[in-house]
Each structure stands twice: as structure tokens, then as C-alpha cells.
Amino acid sequence: xxxxxxxxxxxxxxxxxxxxxxxxxxxxxxxxxxxxxxxxxxxxxxxxxxxxxxxxxxxxxxxxxx
Numbered sequence: 001x002x003x004x005x006x007x008x009x010x011x012x013x014x015x016x017x018x019x020x021x022x023x024x025x026x027x028x029x030x031x032x033x034x035x036x037x038x039x040x041x042x043x044x045x046x047x048x049x050x051x052x053x054x055x056x057x058x059x060x061x062x063x064x065x066x
Contacts, residue, residue: 009059018050020045 023034023044031049035042 009056016060017048017055020049021052024049050065 019038020034023029023037024031029037031042031045035045038045
């Protein structure tokens with residue numbers, strides 16, 4: 001699976017989760033900065049980030065098995 005495939009999988013995640021992934025992993029913000037930018041509690045960022053990564057793993061895992 002190449003970078004383009006991974007990015008396509010990320011785009012398929014709901015926008016609520018995508019913004020957290022984009023800020024944390026593509027823009028390099030730390031958790032507290034991400035929370036400040038999104039104007040949400042740090043704990044919410046952690047929870048949504050965890051959920052987004054779970055969904056991404058699920059999507060990538062299903063894509064690999066096909």
C-alpha cells in the first residue's frame with residue numbers, strides 16, 4: 001500500500017476525526033495546540049484521535065484482506 005492509498009483511506013474518515021489527524025500528524029501540532037486550534041478540550045482531542053486511528057486501522061486492514 002503506497003502513500004496515496006493511505007491518504008485516500010484517511011480522507012474516507014469522517015471530517016470530525018480527519019481534522020485531528022491532519023493537525024497532529026501532517027501539520028505537526030502537539031495535543032494541546034490541536035485542542036486550542038479546534039477550541040475543544042485536550043481530552044476530546046485524545047479520544048477523537050484514538051477513534052480516528054482505530055477507524056483507519058480497520059479500513060486499512062479490510063483493504064489489505066481484499
